[in-house]
Amino acid sequence: MQTPVPDYLKHVLSQCQRNTDGQLADYIPELAAVDPDKFALALSTVDGTIYSTGDDEVEFTMQSMSKPFAYALALQKVGLTKVMEKVGVEPSGEAFNQISLEKDSNIPKNPMINSGAITTHSLIPYKRTVSRAEQLRRFLSGLAGRELSFDSEVYTSELKTAFRNRSLGYMLRTVGVLEEDPEAIVNGYIKQCSIKVTVKDLAMIAGVLANGGIQPQTGKKLLDRSVVRQVLSVMLTCGMYDAAGDWLTTVGIPAKSGVAGGIIGVLPGQVGIAVFSPRIDEHGHSVRGVDIFERMSREMGLHLMEGTPSAQTILQSCYWAGKNDDVRVYELRGVLQFTESEMLLRNLQEEPPGDTTIVLDLTNLTLIHDVGARMLFEGVERLQQDGHRVVVVDSEGLLSQTQIQKHAAVLVQEELERYLQQYE
Structure with missing residues (x-):
């Protein structure tokens, strides 16, 4: 993407x-x-x-x-x-x-x-x-x-x-x-x-x-x-x-x-x-x-007075999961605003086109700004266009209904470990 x-x-x-x-x-x-x-x-x-x-x-x-x-x-x-x-x-x-x-x-x-x-x-x-x-x-x-x-x-x-x-x-x-x-x-x-x-x-x-x-x-x-x-x-x-x-x-x-x-x-x-x-x-x-x-x-x-903290990196870890190592997991951390979203998207664009399952785990995020949500789902759409199946794990319910909009189909609200069990 x-x-x-x-x-x-x-x-x-x-x-x-x-x-x-x-x-x-x-x-x-x-x-x-x-x-x-x-x-x-x-x-x-x-x-x-x-x-x-x-x-x-x-x-x-x-x-x-x-x-x-x-x-x-x-x-x-x-x-x-x-x-x-x-x-x-x-x-x-x-x-x-x-x-x-x-x-x-x-x-x-x-x-x-x-x-x-x-x-x-x-x-x-x-x-x-x-x-x-x-x-x-x-x-x-x-x-x-x-x-x-x-x-x-x-x-x-x-x-x-x-x-x-x-x-x-x-x-x-x-x-x-x-x-x-x-x-x-x-x-x-x-x-x-x-x-x-x-x-x-x-x-x-x-x-x-x-x-x-x-x-x-x-x-x-x-x-x-x-x-x-x-x-x-x-x-x-x-x-x-x-x-x-x-x-x-x-x-x-x-x-x-x-x-x-x-x-x-x-x-x-x-x-x-x-x-x-x-x-x-x-x-x-x-x-x-x-x-x-x-x-x-x-x-x-x-705006400088938004007052939200900025993370040095948005990726806590990135690894392969599943019985056949065919699930790519991105665990995110910190806050998701423009700077962090840009970092994430730059990492995601390294994913080659294919039919890999890509999981974006939001569990360790503390805040998702509207621009962060928009950029996240824009990345989801582009990964889908490249042939991937994309899942967004939001077990803490951080995303608002306004931020989710038409993307509810990719959301999973159970914990990451529980969700990944189906691939073992």
């Missing part, structure tokens, strides 16, 4: 594709010329598996999605204390390009608004031969697992219209937050925003944060857990600017958007999500991207 996760992502994309609200970021000439109908979605698991659909090979610039990673790099290199001396962590409740500072300290309110991001850029250590933007490009390449590059045309285009960011730079220099030439800092910040990615790159980058700072494909520790926690906290409260409160209540995933049309989201310990669609709303967020995140959070139970 094939895991249904790619099909689900395609379905989500198709459901949101008809939304053509929003406008291109026309204040940056190069972004005003992009194809507004490009649309892509990618999801990464904490073990490095990437699922993607749509225009997932199309590169676009990170823009403000680079901000949390510049913040992460500064924290990793110079430490929280020094960063906090220059940039706060309070939500501003204002637009991303608002000219504002903390009243008492005269520092930017947080690293996600432009004044804070420009300041954060200035905190990245650099060498005379390696600029701060280049340091960040190399760092992001390590997170993504491939070499990323700058978009020189977008960079040049943005420089020509960066009057407001320049004014922010000079303001920050006036109050002593910046200690160097503001023109050089602002130019470096704009170059940082021109780093090119695909949704698959962004999903992998998000996956590193979801995995506590460890690049799942290489096993390399790229960020301290304390840095990841700080970055995700600020993303949750400040990443979506003056729409952060609405985002927190409806989506509940730490996120960051960019005016090129990308949104990146991280659910710690579970998944990284990336969306690309260039039309943006008045907050600078991709309109379709917001739709997708709202839908996936609701349908997949991904």
Whole structure:
């Protein structure tokens, strides 16, 4: 069988594709010329598996999605204390390009608004031969697992219209937050925003944060857990600017958007999500991207405040049973929500087509989320299509009638050992 996760992502994309609200970021000439109908979605698991659909090979610039990673790099290199001396962590409740500072300290309110991001850029250590933007490009390449590059045309285009960011730079220099030439800092910040990615790159980058700072494909520790926690906290409260409160209540995933049309989201310990669609709303967020995140959070139970525990593995054991070793038993444990269901389905897709009896034992599960039940029974149907007889043992009655729906025929409510006696 094939895991249904790619099909689900395609379905989500198709459901949101008809939304053509929003406008291109026309204040940056190069972004005003992009194809507004490009649309892509990618999801990464904490073990490095990437699922993607749509225009997932199309590169676009990170823009403000680079901000949390510049913040992460500064924290990793110079430490929280020094960063906090220059940039706060309070939500501003204002637009991303608002000219504002903390009243008492005269520092930017947080690293996600432009004044804070420009300041954060200035905190990245650099060498005379390696600029701060280049340091960040190399760092992001390590997170993504491939070499990323700058978009020189977008960079040049943005420089020509960066009057407001320049004014922010000079303001920050006036109050002593910046200690160097503001023109050089602002130019470096704009170059940082021109780093090119695909949704698959962004999903992998998000996956590193979801995995506590460890690049799942290489096993390399790229960020301290304390840095990841700080970055995700600020993303949750400040990443979506003056729409952060609405985002927190409806989506509940730490996120960051960019005016090129990308949104990146991280659910710690579970998944990284990336969306690309260039039309943006008045907050600078991709309109379709917001739709997708709202839908996936609701349908997949991904809201951070769901509060359900996540298991490291869903499989307690997997073995052959029966007199002729012709019954394949999967004993599950823990909770069954999206992450665990995806792990289970990935194991089940290794089953070759045939007429084996496959038993899925739910006895040691403590909770089955609706998305877990849907994915479980989608796996059952696909195994049946491959010729298998599938049985779901639910001796504790964990599945609700709503979750069972049309699948009652595969359910067995006696204990696993008793059920398996018929095959001996």
